[in-house]
Amino acid sequence: xxxxxILLASRPxxxxxxxxxxxxxxxxxxxxxxxxxxxxxxxxxxxxxxxRMSAAKSYVxxxxxxxxxxxxxxxxxxxxxxxxxxxxxxxVGNLPWQQYILSDGQxxxxxxxxxxxxxxxxxLLGMPGLTAYFGLLDICQPKPGETVVVSGAAGAVGxxxxxxxxxxxxxxxxxxxxxxxxxxxKQLGFDEAINxxxxxxxxxxxxxAPQGVDCYFDxxxxxxxxxxxxxxxxxxxxxxxxxxxxxxxxxxxxGPRPEGKLLKTSTRLQGFIVNDYLxxxxxxxxxxxxxxxxxxxxxxxxxxxxxxxxxxAFLGLFKGENTGKxxxxxA
Amino acid sequence: xxxxxILLASRPxxxxxxxxxxxxxxxxxxxxxxxxxxxxxxxxxxxxxxxRMSAAKSYVxxxxxxxxxxxxxxxxxxxxxxxxxxxxxxxVGNLPWQQYILSDGQxxxxxxxxxxxxxxxxxLLGMPGLTAYFGLLDICQPKPGETVVVSGAAGAVGxxxxxxxxxxxxxxxxxxxxxxxxxxxKQLGFDEAINxxxxxxxxxxxxxAPQGVDCYFDxxxxxxxxxxxxxxxxxxxxxxxxxxxxxxxxxxxxGPRPEGKLLKTSTRLQGFIVNDYLxxxxxxxxxxxxxxxxxxxxxxxxxxxxxxxxxxAFLGLFKGENTGKxxxxxA
Numbered sequence: 001x002x003x004x005x006i007l008l009a010s011r012p013x014x015x016x017x018x019x020x021x022x023x024x025x026x027x028x029x030x031x032x033x034x035x036x037x038x039x040x041x042x043x044x045x046x047x048x049x050x051x052r053m054s055a056a057k058s059y060v061x062x063x064x065x066x067x068x069x070x071x072x073x074x075x076x077x078x079x080x081x082x083x084x085x086x087x088x089x090x091x092v093g094n095l096p097w098q099q100y101i102l103s104d105g106q107x108x109x110x111x112x113x114x115x116x117x118x119x120x121x122x123x124l125l126g127m128p129g130l131t132a133y134f135g136l137l138d139i140c141q142p143k144p145g146e147t148v149v150v151s152g153a154a155g156a157v158g159x160x161x162x163x164x165x166x167x168x169x170x171x172x173x174x175x176x177x178x179x180x181x182x183x184x185x186k187q188l189g190f191d192e193a194i195n196x197x198x199x200x201x202x203x204x205x206x207x208x209a210p211q212g213v214d215c216y217f218d219x220x221x222x223x224x225x226x227x228x229x230x231x232x233x234x235x236x237x238x239x240x241x242x243x244x245x246x247x248x249x250x251x252x253x254x255g256p257r258p259e260g261k262l263l264k265t266s267t268r269l270q271g272f273i274v275n276d277y278l279x280x281x282x283x284x285x286x287x288x289x290x291x292x293x294x295x296x297x298x299x300x301x302x303x304x305x306x307x308x309x310x311x312x313a314f315l316g317l318f319k320g321e322n323t324g325k326x327x328x329x330x331a
Numbered sequence: 332x333x334x335x336x337i338l339l340a341s342r343p344x345x346x347x348x349x350x351x352x353x354x355x356x357x358x359x360x361x362x363x364x365x366x367x368x369x370x371x372x373x374x375x376x377x378x379x380x381x382x383r384m385s386a387a388k389s390y391v392x393x394x395x396x397x398x399x400x401x402x403x404x405x406x407x408x409x410x411x412x413x414x415x416x417x418x419x420x421x422x423v424g425n426l427p428w429q430q431y432i433l434s435d436g437q438x439x440x441x442x443x444x445x446x447x448x449x450x451x452x453x454x455l456l457g458m459p460g461l462t463a464y465f466g467l468l469d470i471c472q473p474k475p476g477e478t479v480v481v482s483g484a485a486g487a488v489g490x491x492x493x494x495x496x497x498x499x500x501x502x503x504x505x506x507x508x509x510x511x512x513x514x515x516x517k518q519l520g521f522d523e524a525i526n527x528x529x530x531x532x533x534x535x536x537x538x539x540a541p542q543g544v545d546c547y548f549d550x551x552x553x554x555x556x557x558x559x560x561x562x563x564x565x566x567x568x569x570x571x572x573x574x575x576x577x578x579x580x581x582x583x584x585x586g587p588r589p590e591g592k593l594l595k596t597s598t599r600l601q602g603f604i605v606n607d608y609l610x611x612x613x614x615x616x617x618x619x620x621x622x623x624x625x626x627x628x629x630x631x632x633x634x635x636x637x638x639x640x641x642x643x644a645f646l647g648l649f650k651g652e653n654t655g656k657x658x659x660x661x662a
Contacts, residue, residue, distance in 0.1 A: 051595075218590070221588070221590050221591070222588075225590065240590055240593055240594045241594075242594070243590055243591050243594055246588065246590075246591055252587045252588070253587070253588040253591070254585060254586065254587055254588065255585065255586075255588045256583045256584070256585055257552070257553075257577065257583075257584040257585065257586045258589065258590075259549070259552050259556065259571055259574055259577075259589075260552070260574050260577055260584070262571055262600065262602040263571045263572075263573070263574055263602040263603070263604075264382075264602070265602060266601075266602045266603065266604055266607060267601075267602045268599070268600070268601045268602070269593065269599070269600045269601075270597075270598075270599045270600075271593040271594040271595070271596060271597045271598045271599070272594070272597065273594075273597055276597060
C-alpha cells in the first residue's frame with residue numbers, strides 16, 4: 001500500500017508558508033499481528049500546531065523536521081490484524097498527516113459514529129469541545145448573570161465556550177475578525193459580538209460589558225486582552241487558552257504590564273492546556289454529547305476538501321479564514 | 332485632650348513627597364459612654380498606602396484629601412467608658428495617624444502583649460505576617476524541594492514569606508536592593524539572595540534556580556518579574572501581592588507580554604489581597620504565633636522614632652530604606 005505523507009520541511013520564522021510542507025509517498029507493509037491499516041477520513045488543523053513547528057520547548061513536543069506532521073485525525077479501519085479494531089470501525093486519534101496509516105491501535109479511540117457527523121469528533125465532541133468545557137467550566141466557573149468575554153469567539157474553541165457560557169446563564173460577549181463572524185455569533189446566541197478589526201475595541205467592549213467582566217476566555221491575546229484587563233471585576237477569572245495573535249511573532253511582544261490590574265482586582269489567571277484534563281476526558285465527552293443531542297450545543301465547521309489542501313487549510317487559520325472548526329475532508 | 336494629626340494635604344503625582352502631608356491639631360472631647368481614648372504607641376507604614384493616596388478605585392478606598400491618613404496602629408487605652416476595653420489594654424486596629432484617638436471600640440483587637448514585642452502585631456503577627464501566610468501557603472502551596480522566588484524579600488512581607496517557604500521544605504531565593512539586605516536574607520536562612528540593583532538579574536536568577544521556579548511571591552513587579560517568568564516550571568504558581576516598582580509610575584508601565592509564558596507552563600497567577608482572608612485571620616495568627624514562640628520565625632523591623640517622623644518613614648519605603656517591617660514608635 002502506497003501512501004501520501006506531509007512532512008515538516010523546515011521550521012518557520014514568523015508566519016508559516018507553503019515552504020514548510022513537503023509531500024512525499026511511502027510504501028506501507030501489510031498489517032502484522034495486532035496492527036491495523038487506517039484510511040484517513042478527516043484531518044484537524046489547529047493553531048497550537050504552530051508552536052510544535054518551532055524547536056522551542058513548549059507544552060507539546062516539537063515536530064521533527066523531515067518527519068510527518070501529526071494531529072487530530074478521524075480514520076477508518078480498512079485492514080485489520082487486531083480483533084479489537086475490526087474493518088469498518090471509525091476511530092479518532094493523534095495521527096500523522098498521511099492518507100493511510102499503519103497503527104498498533106495504541107491511543108486510538110472508537111468513535112460513536114451514530115451520534116454525530118464524524119468530523120465533530122475533531123471539533124464539538126473532540127479536543128476543541130473539551131478545551132472549551134474544562135477551560136470554561138473548571139477554571140472560569142461562570143455564574144448566572146456574570147459577564148463572560150471570549151476572544152477568537154468564532155473559532156473552533158471560542159464558539160463552544162460562548163454556547164457553554166450561555167448554558168450557565170451568563171451574559172456572553174465575543175470578539176471576532178469579520179462582520180460575517182459577528183453575525184454568526186449573534187445567531188448562535190451571543191449577547192454581544194464585536195469585530196475587533198473595525199471597532200474601537202476598548203470603547204466597544206466597555207459598552208458591551210456595562211457590569212464589567214467576570215470571566216475572560218482568551219484564545220487570542222494582544223490588544224483584545226489589554227482592553228479586557230481594564231474591565232475586570234473583583235475576583236475575575238481568566239482562562240489563558242491560546243495566544244494566536246502572537247504565535248508568529250519574531251520578536252518578544254510588548255504591551256502594557258497587566259500585573260497591576262490583576263492585583264487590584266484579585267483576578268486569577270490560569271494558563272490552560274486540555275491535556276492536563278486527560279483523566280476527565282470521558283466526563284467531558286459525555287456531557288458535550290448530551291447537550292448536543294438535546295440541541296443545546298451546535299457544531300460549526302469550515303471544511304476544505306482534499307489531502308493536498310491540508311497545508312492551505314492550516315495556513316488559513318492565521319488569516320482568520322475559518323468559522324468554527326477548520327477541518328480537511330480527505331476521503 | 333489635644334492631639335496632633337497627619338492629614339493628606341494633596342494627592343501625589345508620581346513619587347510622594349513631604350508636601351502630601353499636613354500636620355494639624357484637634358481637640359478631642361472626653362470619651363462618652365461606650366468610648367475609649369487611645370494613646371498611639373506604634374504606627375505601621377506600608378507600600379499599599381501609596382495606592383490609597385490616589386483617587387483611582389483600587390482594592391481599598393482612597394484616602395480623602397484634608398482627612399487623616401489611616402493604617403495599622405498599636406495603641407493603649409488611656410481613658411475608658413467601655414467595660415470591654417479597660418485602661419491599660421493594648422489594641423491593634425486600622426486607625427488614623429493621630430497621637431490620641433477617640434474610638435467606640437469597633438474593629439479594635441486586643442493584643443496578647445505577653446507573647447511578643449507590641450510592634451510585632453503590625454508585622455510578623457499582624458497584616459504582613461498574614462499576607463505572607465495566606466499568600467504563600469494558600470495560593471503558592473510550595474512543596475518540599477520546590478523552588479520559591481520572593482521579590483522584595485527583605486521587606487515586611489517578603490522576609491516572612493521566605494521563612495515560611497523554608498518551613499515548608501522549599502528552596503528559597505530572594506531578591507533585594509542592597510548587599511546589606513542580601514546578607515541579612517542569607518543569615519535568615521534563604522538559600523540564595525540576589526541584589527537586583529547590581530546583579531545581571533536573568534543570569535543570576537537562572538544560576539540560583541537550576542531546577543526552574545515553581546512558586547513566585549511577587550511584591551515588586553517589573554524587571555524582576557520578567558526574569559522569573561522565563562524560568563517558570565510547568566504548573567508554576569504566582570502570588571501577585573504587590574507591585575512597588577510601579578506604584579509611583581505616572582505612565583502605564585510597559586514590558587514583554589507574559590501571557591505566552593504563562594500559557595505554555597500552565598501557570599496559575601492570583602492577584603492577592605489579605606483582606607479576602609479576614610474570616611481566616613485567627614487561624615493565621617495562631618499558627619504564626621506558634622512558629623514564632625517555637626523559634627521557627629523571626630521578626631525584623633526598621634523602627635523610626637517620633638510621631639513627626641511618620642511621613643519620612645513612609646517615604647523611605649520607596650527608597651528601600653527599611654529591612655523588615657517599617658514601624659514608627661510614637662510613644
